[in-house]
Amino acid sequence: MEYLLNGFKSAFELIVTLDRGILSTTFISLKISAAAILASTVIAVPSGLIIGINKFRGRGFIITVLNTLMALPTVVIGLFVYSLISNRGPLGPMGLLFTPYAMIAGQFILATPIIMALTVSAAQTVDPKVRNTSIVLGANSFQSGLAVVMEARFAIIAAVVTGFGRIIGEIGASMMLGGNIRGYTRNIPTAIALETSKGEFSSGLALGFILLAVALTINFFLRFLQSRS
Amino acid sequence: MLSISSLTFNSSEIYCLYGSNGSGKSTLFEILTLLKKPTRGEIFFKGLEVFPDCKGVSFLRMHVTLVHQNPLLFDTTVEKNVEYGLKIRKVPRKERKLRVNECLKTVGLEGFQRRNARELSGGEAQRVAIARALAIDPEVIFLDEFSANIDYKNRLIIENIIKSINKEFGKTIVFTTHYRDQAYRLSDNVIHLFNGVPVTSLTKNIFRGMIKKTAQGNVFENSKISLVVTAAEPGEATIAVPLNVITVSRGLLESSIRNCLKGRILHITDNGKSVDLKVLSGEFFEAVITKESFQNMKLEPGAEVYLNIKASSIEVF
Numbered sequence: 001m002e003y004l005l006n007g008f009k010s011a012f013e014l015i016v017t018l019d020r021g022i023l024s025t026t027f028i029s030l031k032i033s034a035a036a037i038l039a040s041t042v043i044a045v046p047s048g049l050i051i052g053i054n055k056f057r058g059r060g061f062i063i064t065v066l067n068t069l070m071a072l073p074t075v076v077i078g079l080f081v082y083s084l085i086s087n088r089g090p091l092g093p094m095g096l097l098f099t100p101y102a103m104i105a106g107q108f109i110l111a112t113p114i115i116m117a118l119t120v121s122a123a124q125t126v127d128p129k130v131r132n133t134s135i136v137l138g139a140n141s142f143q144s145g146l147a148v149v150m151e152a153r154f155a156i157i158a159a160v161v162t163g164f165g166r167i168i169g170e171i172g173a174s175m176m177l178g179g180n181i182r183g184y185t186r187n188i189p190t191a192i193a194l195e196t197s198k199g200e201f202s203s204g205l206a207l208g209f210i211l212l213a214v215a216l217t218i219n220f221f222l223r224f225l226q227s228r229s
Numbered sequence: 230m231l232s233i234s235s236l237t238f239n240s241s242e243i244y245c246l247y248g249s250n251g252s253g254k255s256t257l258f259e260i261l262t263l264l265k266k267p268t269r270g271e272i273f274f275k276g277l278e279v280f281p282d283c284k285g286v287s288f289l290r291m292h293v294t295l296v297h298q299n300p301l302l303f304d305t306t307v308e309k310n311v312e313y314g315l316k317i318r319k320v321p322r323k324e325r326k327l328r329v330n331e332c333l334k335t336v337g338l339e340g341f342q343r344r345n346a347r348e349l350s351g352g353e354a355q356r357v358a359i360a361r362a363l364a365i366d367p368e369v370i371f372l373d374e375f376s377a378n379i380d381y382k383n384r385l386i387i388e389n390i391i392k393s394i395n396k397e398f399g400k401t402i403v404f405t406t407h408y409r410d411q412a413y414r415l416s417d418n419v420i421h422l423f424n425g426v427p428v429t430s431l432t433k434n435i436f437r438g439m440i441k442k443t444a445q446g447n448v449f450e451n452s453k454i455s456l457v458v459t460a461a462e463p464g465e466a467t468i469a470v471p472l473n474v475i476t477v478s479r480g481l482l483e484s485s486i487r488n489c490l491k492g493r494i495l496h497i498t499d500n501g502k503s504v505d506l507k508v509l510s511g512e513f514f515e516a517v518i519t520k521e522s523f524q525n526m527k528l529e530p531g532a533e534v535y536l537n538i539k540a541s542s543i544e545v546f
Contacts, residue, residue, distance in 0.1 A: 137314035
């Protein structure tokens with residue numbers, strides 16, 4: 001019990017004293033996940049809206065595939081990207097392995113189906129009259145699409161937040177693609193794994209608290225937005 | 230399925246598409262606003278082809294709007310709903326605000342700007358939707374079943390709004406309804422839609438005027454005719470005299486019938502077993518008699534006849 005209490009105490013001290021190692025890891029983690037979520041959002045939200053609003057052949061199949069991809073294990077994504085960017089892979093000459101870019105790619109693949117599938121659901125719940133109403137008021141296709149986005153905005157924000165929550169704490173792809181290089185590709189989950197294996201319980205715990213704090217902040221923000229609706 | 234050989238709406242008039250549920254009224258509106266495309270045929274707006282050639286579509290979108298049955302208001306404030314079409318047209322903010330205030334005043338919802346549109350009653354929501362349509366200053370407004378799901382009070386308010394929009398701003402208004410009284414009360418041009426086909430009015434001899442209380446009882450009057458009617462309150466009214474309640478005679482009849490109008494036959498149409506007569510008696514009346522009566526009375530164009538109409542047979546709207 002004392003061991004646990006000491007761990008908590010040391011973790012608290014590391015956070016309050018703004019330990020450089022902890023700060024650097026947190027910053028890298030946020031930077032990589034933010035870049036990945038931004039790229040995913042740009043691709044997944046418009047695609048999800050197109051799939052959700054329009055009816056076309058093969059739509060059901062695409063939605064089923066997206067739902068399946070939501071459960072994709074992170075190590076499988078790591079393995080897949082690794083096979084592409086390792087020296088023997090087709091993208092090997094680009095030298096992406098063990099760089100933040102490789103981690104962003106992995107996290108992008110992880111978040112995209114989640115955001116896309118949840119955006120499809122969000123678009124499907126929007127009353128079809130939204131689009132027709134905007135059209136009869138003079139909106140073009142893009143503007144009527146925006147009207148749908150506005151109606152589904154909270155569900156879409158929730159989709160993006162869910163995607164971010166999934167990638168900020170993932171370890172499999174980050175470890176395989178980033179290599180856990182200190183100050184370069186070491187993010188919070190890989191750092192926790194390393195510190196814990198070294199017996200540095202307090203550092204692991206401090207990073208765990210930060211991870212929880214990030215998740216909590218995002219969820220408070222989401223709740224704030226929803227309450228304003 | 231709609232099957233319309235030709236249908237024209239003149240500007241600055243109020244039209245009503247009257248028909249039962251499923252007669253194709255809403256579908257016709259969706260086709261006229263190109264939310265749905267017809268399988269064949271042509272649609273023109275102010276001389277510009279909008280279907281099948283899409284040359285005039287953007288012009289149509291800018292000048293024609295539709296207020297759906299149970300209209301959808303965007304999940305935001307009343308003000309943002311009403312200014313939506315103006316934003317699309319890139320109208321400056323200051324001008325938008327003025328226009329929103331003006332339109333909300335027209336529909337009697339001043340001070341509703343900051344209200345959440347999704348928290349309004351059915352009647353208020355309908356009025357906001359009309360204000361939103363009016364804000365873009367369209368030439369034509371299609372109103373789909375605006376009376377559905379709103380109370381009587383709001384129904385009358387909206388009817389007055391429609392009249393004033395037409396009168397003050399000269400907008401062409403086309404609305405659908407399945408209330409016959411509303412159709413004739415609001416519109417001079419009622420188009421009956423039956424199973425997707427526009428049909429000639431089932432009730433002819435429609436007249437507008439005032440009902441006054443007199444010693445004889447309630448009397449419907451306009452500048453051309455005067456008819457005793459029953460069971461009606463004094464005030465503005467529209468009456469309908471169904472074809473089959475008019476008894477045509479060459480001379481005055483001794484009977485309990487209270488309305489005997491003298492007139493002159495203008496037109497005779499032989500329909501085989503029956504004959505249709507068009508008679509001028511102040512207003513133009515249409516009547517139908519059997520071939521036998523026609524032959525017995527030896528009727529001919531220009532002949533003087535009496536139209537005998539029971540007061541209780543006249544429908545008052």
